[in-house]
Amino acid sequence: MNSISLKFVREPINKHLQKIPLGIIHVIPERCKECNYCIELCPRDVLKVGEERNFKGYRWPVIADGKALDCIACKMCEWICPEFAIFVKEVDRTEWIKS
Amino acid sequence: MVEVQVLREVVSSESPRDDLIRRERFPHIWCPGCGLGTVLKCYVEAIASSDIPRDKHVIVSGIGCSGRMAGYVNIDSYHVTHGRPIAFAEGMKIVRPDLEVTVISGDGDLVTIGGNHFIHAIRRNVDINVFLVNNFIYGMTGNQYGSTTPLGARSSTSPYGCPEYPFNLPLLAAALGAPFVARWTTLHVRQLAEAMKKAMKVKGFAFIEIISPCPVGFGSYNEMREGMDFIKFFLENCIVDHNADLNKVAISMRPGDPIILGNFVEREAPTYHDLEREVFRKAGWLK
Ligand SMILES: Cc1ncc(C[n+]2csc(CCOP(=O)(O)OP(=O)(O)O)c2C)c(N)n1
Ligand code: SF4
Ligand code: SF4
Ligand code: SF4
Numbered sequence: 001m002n003s004i005s006l007k008f009v010r011e012p013i014n015k016h017l018q019k020i021p022l023g024i025i026h027v028i029p030e031r032c033k034e035c036n037y038c039i040e041l042c043p044r045d046v047l048k049v050g051e052e053r054n055f056k057g058y059r060w061p062v063i064a065d066g067k068a069l070d071c072i073a074c075k076m077c078e079w080i081c082p083e084f085a086i087f088v089k090e091v092d093r094t095e096w097i098k099s
Numbered sequence: 100m101v102e103v104q105v106l107r108e109v110v111s112s113e114s115p116r117d118d119l120i121r122r123e124r125f126p127h128i129w130c131p132g133c134g135l136g137t138v139l140k141c142y143v144e145a146i147a148s149s150d151i152p153r154d155k156h157v158i159v160s161g162i163g164c165s166g167r168m169a170g171y172v173n174i175d176s177y178h179v180t181h182g183r184p185i186a187f188a189e190g191m192k193i194v195r196p197d198l199e200v201t202v203i204s205g206d207g208d209l210v211t212i213g214g215n216h217f218i219h220a221i222r223r224n225v226d227i228n229v230f231l232v233n234n235f236i237y238g239m240t241g242n243q244y245g246s247t248t249p250l251g252a253r254s255s256t257s258p259y260g261c262p263e264y265p266f267n268l269p270l271l272a273a274a275l276g277a278p279f280v281a282r283w284t285t286l287h288v289r290q291l292a293e294a295m296k297k298a299m300k301v302k303g304f305a306f307i308e309i310i311s312p313c314p315v316g317f318g319s320y321n322e323m324r325e326g327m328d329f330i331k332f333f334l335e336n337c338i339v340d341h342n343a344d345l346n347k348v349a350i351s352m353r354p355g356d357p358i359i360l361g362n363f364v365e366r367e368a369p370t371y372h373d374l375e376r377e378v379f380r381k382a383g384w385l386k
Binding site for chain 1: 110131140144285327330
């Protein structure tokens with residue numbers, strides 16, 4: 001979807017200098033109430049419903065298969081979460097992958 | 100080790116915002132998908148990024164699900180009788196003008212039972228912020244309809260549809276002269292937090308109507324049983340128009356009828372505090 005729409009966008013000459021941030025996703029399982037806001041509103045479909053349940057019976061979000069590097073640290077999940085149960089730490093993508 | 104971290108989410112026990120919430124009370128009492136937690140998030144972010152020191156911020160809430168808000172914020176917080184948070188906040192601001200006083204409470208609390216305080220605090224232009232969480236219903240007491248329930252909407256006391264017109268709150272607040280009037284939903288998190296930050300800077304009465312999902316109360320009577328049903332409704336029906344004609348922003352919650360959002364009014368007007376000082380000077384009580 002993204003690659004198709006990007007085809008029509010002129011490639012910036014300084015593209016090699018542009019950085020897409022990477023987000024390291026943190027969850028607090030005991031706080032989650034499985035409202036699915038984070039999963040549904042993530043622009044990159046990074047998250048999915050997990051399998052484990054917390055003490056209240058809710059399944060907290062986990063990273064979907066193969067999506068770990070897709071998080072761009074936009075923090076929509078963190079902002080919308082009514083439970084303060086998910087947050088994202090932004091790191092430098094190239095630095096992180098190199099290390 | 101590094102690779103394991105990046106391929107999986109990190110399990111944590113506290114969030115970076117735990118400094119501003121009463122973390123020992125989490126998980127809070129609100130239902131799954133309730134918008135009140137998102138309102139709390141936006142409020143604490145607005146506090147954190149405001150230029151006002153934390154110990155100058157105070158929050159006042161009334162009674163209801165929304166009324167629990169004060170109990171979750173890690174600043175001086177006041178939980179007062181039903182319908183009276185604005186009266187309480189006015190008193191506090193008049194005695195302690197150095198404080199940044201914010202009321203966060205429900206539609207039932209602030210404009211149904213407490214409607215008269217709302218009207219008169221705006222008329223006087225008392226320098227407080229009022230963030231009204233509108234879930235269109237009296238949630239906590241069993242989903243009775245109130246002054247914000249859209250015409251025709253169902254509730255426990257209107258199973259065949261509400262026979263009353265709801266308040267158009269931005270129009271009411273603007274007509275009374277409020278210097279700042281905005282409306283956002285809990286989906287518009289960044290705009291909402293920005294509006295809250297602006298409200299904290301405004302001299303005078305700053306009003307934000309926050310449209311908030313109530314899947315267990317309003318939603319269960321109106322085919323929106325999940326929080327996401329509300330969010331999808333917002334995605335499909337919200338229009339941002341800062342210059343909207345406020346006569347036309349009443350909410351019907353019928354698909355196809357827009358929910359108009361924006362920072363509708365931003366103007367300056369002398370506050371109650373300014374005007375009172377003027378009288379004191381004339382009387383010779385102040386230099
Ligand atoms: C003087 C008084 N009258 C009535 C009540 C009962 N009561 C408790 S909460 C509530 C409704 C609150 O509605 P709203 O402000 O919309 O909050 P919500 O629960 O929907 O968030 C009412 C009527 C009360 N506690 N005190
Ligand atoms: S930060 Fe943005 S991209 Fe990353 S998981 Fe959250 S919503 Fe998705
Ligand atoms: S938004 Fe928060 S509470 Fe809802 S599913 Fe995601 S982590 Fe859980
Ligand atoms: S009844 Fe509605 S407003 Fe009250 S906690 Fe539940 S979802 Fe939130």
